[in-house]
Amino acid sequence: MPQISPTDDARLDALGDYAVLDTPAEPDFDDIVHIAAHVCATPIALVSLVEKDRQWFKARVGIDACETPITQSVCALGLARDELLIIPDLTADSRTDANTLVTQDPNLRFYAGAPLITPSGVAIGMLCVIDTRPRPEGLTTEQQHTLRALARQVIVQLEYRKAIVVQQTIEAERQLLNEELSHRLKNTLAMVQGIANQTLKSVADRAPVEAFDARLLALSSAHDILMRESWASARMNLIVEGGMNLHAPQHRFTAKGCDTLLGPRGALSTAMLVHELATNAVKYGSLSSPTGHVDISWRIEPGEKGEEFVLEWREHGGPPVVVPEIKGFGSRLISTGLSGTRRVEESFAPSGYEACFRAPLSRMREN
Numbered sequence: 001m002p003q004i005s006p007t008d009d010a011r012l013d014a015l016g017d018y019a020v021l022d023t024p025a026e027p028d029f030d031d032i033v034h035i036a037a038h039v040c041a042t043p044i045a046l047v048s049l050v051e052k053d054r055q056w057f058k059a060r061v062g063i064d065a066c067e068t069p070i071t072q073s074v075c076a077l078g079l080a081r082d083e084l085l086i087i088p089d090l091t092a093d094s095r096t097d098a099n100t101l102v103t104q105d106p107n108l109r110f111y112a113g114a115p116l117i118t119p120s121g122v123a124i125g126m127l128c129v130i131d132t133r134p135r136p137e138g139l140t141t142e143q144q145h146t147l148r149a150l151a152r153q154v155i156v157q158l159e160y161r162k163a164i165v166v167q168q169t170i171e172a173e174r175q176l177l178n179e180e181l182s183h184r185l186k187n188t189l190a191m192v193q194g195i196a197n198q199t200l201k202s203v204a205d206r207a208p209v210e211a212f213d214a215r216l217l218a219l220s221s222a223h224d225i226l227m228r229e230s231w232a233s234a235r236m237n238l239i240v241e242g243g244m245n246l247h248a249p250q251h252r253f254t255a256k257g258c259d260t261l262l263g264p265r266g267a268l269s270t271a272m273l274v275h276e277l278a279t280n281a282v283k284y285g286s287l288s289s290p291t292g293h294v295d296i297s298w299r300i301e302p303g304e305k306g307e308e309f310v311l312e313w314r315e316h317g318g319p320p321v322v323v324p325e326i327k328g329f330g331s332r333l334i335s336t337g338l339s340g341t342r343r344v345e346e347s348f349a350p351s352g353y354e355a356c357f358r359a360p361l362s363r364m365r366e367n
Contacts (some may be wrong), residue, residue, distance in 0.1 A: 051072070054073075074090070112129050233367075273357065293315070309359050
């Protein structure tokens with residue numbers, strides 16, 4: 001029986017960190033055992049991970065079992081050393097001559113294994129090759145070198161796999177947090193809306209109250225889009241379409257432009273800008289007419305100080321345009337432009353209202 005401590009906490013902790021035990025086969029590990037068997041000319045090759053009461057095979061070739069009891073583990077004999085463990089004849093070695101895998105089917109005879117050593121120096125198992133006949137010559141120098149190199153690649157794959165698992169865990173936790181924050185934000189916006197409605201219920205002119213409600217709804221819609229991307233970014237087309245869908249059916253507007261991501265600040269600014277433009281179009285512009293239409297486009301182009309984000313709004317098919325004599329809150333919000341840059345060009349041509357908004361791309365993508 002191999003001399004292995006059942007309380008080897010460092011090894012067991014390392015195996016736990018890798019979260020690899022009892023996972024399905026993976027091509028990257030399967031390829032390694034096939035290469036090992038081919039190079040060393042053996043019928044059996046294993047990636048064996050030594051746990052407390054068993055050794056489990058992450059990858060295997062030439063053997064059906066996916067694990068064996070620790071009492072049958074030859075691999076456990078190599079955990080206390082950082083060099084190859086080579087046993088030319090398992091029947092002639094006192095450590096293995098009574099092993100039931102040697103005395104009974106499959107009657108193993110030759111063993112060579114390279115320890116799987118983590119970056120922190122903990123041996124968690126072996127990459128081994130096994131034969132059913134004794135091999136007094138063992139392995140050639142080249143075969144030994146290759147077995148060691150492949151063992152290092154097993155650790156590389158385990159580390160890579162662990163990094164992916166950790167990242168997936170972080171993303172899952174972040175998604176859960178975002179959902180909770182989104183839920184709380186919606187509750188807060190609903191509370192603000194309720195307080196405002198109760199406070200302003202005696203106001204005779206309901207237009208400002210309704211405008212306030214609509215702005216809260218637009219803000220909530222933009223938050224939903226950002227939440228889907230973990231508050232890191234939002235796609236421009238989703239921002240525009242989401243904002244316009246609150247005001248008009250899709251056949252009443254066209255939205256097209258380059259596939260670009262905006263940061264949270266740029267996304268919220270754009271969403272509120274589209275909301276105010278659409279509100280005005282519904283009240284006074286092209287969307288107030290059954291035949292009216294809005295064309296919305298965006299692009300990225302070179303600027304004096306780097307790339308610029310450009311948003312254009314064009315209305316047509318509506319009533320004759322009249323230049324507003326008094327600017328309300330919505331008009332003032334439009335004049336602030338994208339992310340407060342105030343780079344706005346407006347045209348009140350009789351054929352329809354048009355506007356062009358510009359902002360540094362870097363500012364629109366700020367997180």
